[in-house]
Amino acid sequence: MRMQPVNQISKKGLKVWRLYGVMQSIIVLLLAIGAGVLAYIFEGPWWIYAIAVAVVLLYAYLFVYLFPKVRWMRWRYEVRESEIELQHGLFIVKRTLIPMVRVQHVDTSQGPILRKYDLAGITISTAATNHTIPALITEEADELRSRISALARVAEDDV
Numbered sequence: 001m002r003m004q005p006v007n008q009i010s011k012k013g014l015k016v017w018r019l020y021g022v023m024q025s026i027i028v029l030l031l032a033i034g035a036g037v038l039a040y041i042f043e044g045p046w047w048i049y050a051i052a053v054a055v056v057l058l059y060a061y062l063f064v065y066l067f068p069k070v071r072w073m074r075w076r077y078e079v080r081e082s083e084i085e086l087q088h089g090l091f092i093v094k095r096t097l098i099p100m101v102r103v104q105h106v107d108t109s110q111g112p113i114l115r116k117y118d119l120a121g122i123t124i125s126t127a128a129t130n131h132t133i134p135a136l137i138t139e140e141a142d143e144l145r146s147r148i149s150a151l152a153r154v155a156e157d158d159v
Contacts, residue, residue, distance in 0.1 A: 004095075005078035005085045012117045013075075013135025017068035019113060025060040032056045077133050079148060082155065084124060086131055100155035102126040106145045110138065124148065 032052035039048040067090060076087040084098040103124055110120040120141040122133045136144065 002085075005076040005087050007077050007079075009072065009075045009077070009133065009135045010119060010137050010140075011072075012119055012137070014068055014072040016113055016117055016119060016135060017071060018064050021060070021063035021065075021068060024063055025056070028059045029056050075134070079144065079151070081151060084131075084148065086133065096131060098124060098126060098131060100148075100152050101158075103148060103152035103155075106148045106152075108138075108141050108145050122148075 032055060035052050036049055038044070071088070071090055074087065074089055074093055078085045082100055084100070084103070086094075086096045086098070088094060103126060105125050107123045107125070108120045109123060114120060114135070118138050119135050120138045122136060122141050122145055124131045124133070133141075133144075
C-alpha cells in the first residue's frame with residue numbers, strides 16, 4: 001500500500017469542527033431540557049433526568065472533543081501531476097485517487113464561520129462525483145485551486 005498523503009488540513013479546521021460540535025451540542029441540550037420539562041409535567045421517573053444529562057455529556061464529549069480530533073488527524077491530501085489523493089474518515093479511513101484527466105472544474109467555498117478563521121474548502125468536480133478538501137487556509141486554497149486547474153488542463157492536452 002502507498003504511503004499516506006503528505007499534506008494535512010489547517011489546525012484551525014479543528015477549531016471550526018469543535019465549534020460546529022458546540023452548536024450541535026446546544027441543540028441536543030435544548031432537546032434534553034424539553035424532555036426534562038415533559039417528564040416534570042407528567043411526573044415521570046427521576047432516571048429520565050439522569051439519562052438526559054448523560055446523553056448531553058456524552059454527545060458533547062464525542063462531537064466537541066473526540067470526533068473532530070480524529071477527523072483532523074486522518075484528513076490528508078496530496079496533489080501530484082497526474083492525480084489527487086485524498087484520505088479521510090472517522091472510523092473507516094477512505095483513500096481516493098482522482099485522475100487529473102477526470103477533473104472538470106475546481107471551486108473554493110467559504111461560509112461565515114470558515115471566513116472568521118480565514119479558511120476555505122476546495123471542491124473538485126469530476127463527471128460522476130464531487131470531492132472536497134475542507135478547512136484550508138484561504139490563500140493556500142486559492143493557490144491549490146489554481147494549481148489543480150492548471151494540471152487538469154495539461155492532463156487534458158496530453159490525452
